Amino acid sequence: xAKTTQPISMDSYEGQEVNITxxxxxxxxxxxxxxxxxxxxxxxRFIIQGYKTKVTNEVASLFIPADRKSSTLSLPRxxxxxxxVYYCLVGDFNNDMRxxxxxxxxxxx
Amino acid sequence: xxxxxxxxxxxxxxxGKKLTVTCSQNMNHEYMSWxxxxxxxxxxxxxxxxxxxxxxxxxxxEGYKVSRKEKRNFPLILxxxxxxxxxxxxxxxxxxxxxxxEAFxxxxxxxxxx
Numbered sequence: 152x153a154k155t156t157q158p159i160s161m162d163s164y165e166g167q168e169v170n171i172t173x174x175x176x177x178x179x180x181x182x183x184x185x186x187x188x189x190x191x192x193x194x195x196r197f198i199i200q201g202y203k204t205k206v207t208n209e210v211a212s213l214f215i216p217a218d219r220k221s222s223t224l225s226l227p228r229x230x231x232x233x234x235x236v237y238y239c240l241v242g243d244f245n246n247d248m249r250x251x252x253x254x255x256x257x258x259x260x
Numbered sequence: 261x262x263x264x265x266x267x268x269x270x271x272x273x274x275x276g277k278k279l280t281v282t283c284s285q286n287m288n289h290e291y292m293s294w295x296x297x298x299x300x301x302x303x304x305x306x307x308x309x310x311x312x313x314x315x316x317x318x319x320x321x322e323g324y325k326v327s328r329k330e331k332r333n334f335p336l337i338l339x340x341x342x343x344x345x346x347x348x349x350x351x352x353x354x355x356x357x358x359x360x361x362e363a364f365x366x367x368x369x370x371x372x373x374x
Contacts, residue, residue: 194350194365248293248363250303
């Protein structure tokens with residue numbers, strides 16, 4: 152299972168775009184890249200998932216370069232309510248999900 | 261409504277007293293798993309199950325048991341709880357064995373062992 156590396160924490164201000172990068176050098180051909188968001192004392196919530204290039208939904212974009220050894224979660228115009236921990240997961244067909252420590256994003260007014 | 265339900269939400273117990281935390285999902289998902297979360301350590305997987313009667317250890321299985329007799333239920337059993345099992349526990353389910361699947365998490369169970 153590919154291991155991921157993310158920054159421990161990041162700070163931002165309201166209205167800014169936030170980019171969180173995840174490194175996964177050993178990603179396998181069958182692996183998807185998935186990001187989850189977690190608020191204190193709540194279960195993680197799915198944000199976005201991709202395999203290659205770019206994926207966009209109503210809350211975020213996910214950029215994956217051609218070599219797929221890293222990925223970047225982009226949150227446009229963050230607000231205070233986006234303060235949370237963000238996890239990057241790399242999973243194979245069997246969907247064995249292992250979370251790392253995640254990135255603690257703090258959005259300031 | 262699609263959901264994963266854990267019970268109880270909060271539990272205080274004494275060392276050595278057997279307990280079970282239940283987890284149920286209504287989405288007919290094949291894959292279910294249990295995690296514990298401790299400050300600074302993120303989510304660590306305890307056990308997972310690929311389908312009925314199929315379970316496997318995660319990263320921190322010591323002191324825990326699970327069973328998967330029915331597709332919808334995946335209880336976590338602590339035969340003899342100890343204070344180091346004080347933690348926040350989450351159950352999750354997903355379709356599994358499919359490309360691009362999303363996991364759904366329960367509300368969490370905060371367990372204190374004294």
